[in-house]
Amino acid sequence: MSRAGAALIASFALFACDRCGGSGVAELLGRDGTVERSTAAAATTWEIAPVGQRFELGDAVRTGDASTAQLRVGARGGVRMQPRTVLRFLGERPEAPSAVRLETGEVELDSAEDLVFETERGSVTLQAGARVRARTGDAARVEVIAGRVVFEEDGVARTAEAGDAVVLAVGRVVFEDDSTFGAPPEPAVEPTPTEAVAAVEAPVAVEEAVEEDEPIEASDPGTPGVQVTPSPERAHVTIPAGESPVIHDASAPTAVRIDFGAACPGRGIVTIRAGRRPVRYAGEGGAIVTIPTGRARYAIDCAEGNDPRGGTITVRRDDGSSRLDPVPPRNVVDTDGRTYDVLYQNALPILTVRWRESGSGNALLHVASNGRERTVAASSGRVELRSGELSEGTHRLWFTSSGRTSPQTTLRIRFDNAAPAASLREPGRAASLAPGQAVRVAGVVLDGFEVRAEGEPLAIDAQMRFAGEVRVPTTTDALAVRFSHPRRGVHYYLRRVAAR
Structure with a gap:
């Protein structure tokens, strides 16, 4: 392909x-x-x-x-x-x-x-x-x-x-799974008292066959009675508790450190739900958890202090280099009473709205959006709306002509949540990154996103290109570039560090 x-x-x-x-x-x-x-x-x-x-x-x-x-x-x-x-x-x-x-x-x-x-x-x-x-x-x-x-x-x-x-x-x-991108985080998955304080399942014996989504557990020495899964030794990326990001990692599954924050300075238990049963990890001030491809929900239970907010983590196995679509999509919408969903990436769509039974006379296209209605003159029951004439959201469309009215059609224009937020050109997927090495980070991002690499902000020019130089981290095993948008959420694009 x-x-x-x-x-x-x-x-x-x-x-x-x-x-x-x-x-x-x-x-x-x-x-x-x-x-x-x-x-x-x-x-x-x-x-x-x-x-x-x-x-x-x-x-x-x-x-x-x-x-x-x-x-x-x-x-x-x-x-x-x-x-x-x-x-x-x-x-x-x-x-x-x-x-x-x-x-x-x-x-x-x-x-x-x-x-x-x-x-x-x-x-x-x-x-x-x-x-x-x-x-x-x-x-x-x-x-x-x-x-x-x-x-x-x-x-x-x-x-x-x-x-x-x-x-x-x-x-x-x-x-x-695009439900978390651009949507508020789901309510935290609260462990039941039995889950958080006492063992709910016996440890799996080493000699027994263990299914892929049922890792071997052991007693947590810091929380007696709670069975936890050993954490990976090092994380690929760190996120704050309560964040619900999408992580793009060509080598997923991904080791994610969830930082508990000041509200939970001591030991905490993180419950991950991504398979048939929950998996728990423990840590001081944070915990490193393994997230497979797909979507996982997490909740945090602290031994002392307040429980931080949970969220969802979505991991996609891709290298983040997909090309951003530079032109608006074109779609045709018939006023036939149906509901149309039109997705866009970088630019709002160009729309042709038509009424097949309008005849050859003049007509008016009615557009109802956000409680307001406007009309557009239509020749032979056909109107082309330029990119941006209809904003993101839900619209009702219908034609009138010579006393006749077409069926009302619902049009929903949505940002394509499965589309990439950015294209990360440098460093490339095959780059050999060493801890502490200075590397150039560059690419293209959609309008409205902020870009940070290892916490450092990167400037974005008028063509939505970003570039800057950062140091490869020494505390995690991947270089993380973070893209954030006030309505469309947070994406992390990872480049793995060479094997230590």
Whole structure:
């Protein structure tokens, strides 16, 4: 899979649909704007595709600027293509199921039967009845709208549900739990008195088989009766108690030191919930805990003083070098009574809003946002809104024309929480860092973020580039670059220190 654009491959059982006939695997049900087709025999030649066009294995379909298409794929599957999107229907191996590959752009898919997105090193399976939105890029992204998606990460089957996202990074499949990014921390997970003070499970004997998420525990000498897991000797990054960061670490799992702060100067117990049962760590003034990829909740119980606030830690296995999208996304929204979710990264989207049944006369687009309503003149029931004309948030859209009114449509514009907050160019992932070494830290960050490397602020220029020189830490085993935003939370990008 190339770094410039990770293609998605959706494997279907592509049975000939009732109206496709013959060996057809898909049919164009509707189009708006320019929709073209190429055949397996002439893959580089494109011609206009009319409604009703049938597609054979090896054919491709693409949409032009501000153009959309709706297709039936297989017996009951549906695909909605956004502008500048290319789909190709594959049948390369006789022994394998046929497939649909999203080569570029964005689609929304409904899976009446199980559907598989394949990458070079893993797969993402949509269960029957699921609906997802998928798009390509430096790291292709699959957002679950309805139903469930099952995928494999580090040899373990995991499930993503509505509201979750899966990122198909270069050669990897990564679960992106974005609920903590840009949202207030969840309430702390308070250990029960039994959990915090007394042993709730017998120690696991060394000779017994231990499951991956059930580490061996021992009695904490500082808190009699409490069973704790030995901490790693050194941490990769330190966070203050109560912070809920996203940590980008290409070599995760990550050792995180949670600093208890002045409210808990003595010994404390940290309870981590990321698997089937809680795992506890102990320490004086702080504790080093191991966080796997995914999301973990933590709570702190102090022997003396006040218990600091807990939070969540999300670890993503990536090197933080993904390219930031420099241009606003383009999306088409129909006033058909549905709810549309449009995600953006660096710039708010360019939107084409249309009413298919408006006719040829003039119309007015009504936009209701934050308790206010405004109108925009529309020619033939179509309006293009520039990037920034609609802000982040929820909007209601509808048209009126000659006494007729379109259905009201809800549009939700959201920051893409699975998108990178920054691109860390220096030091590179392969850099050999030695403790105390002076290194240059440089990259690009999204607007509104502050950047610090090992506590030192880094200047950001008008092009959102940051750069500075810092010392590789001697007390932790990774150089940490911290990106913080008042509404979108905190990200740490790590570069591991060479083995000591």
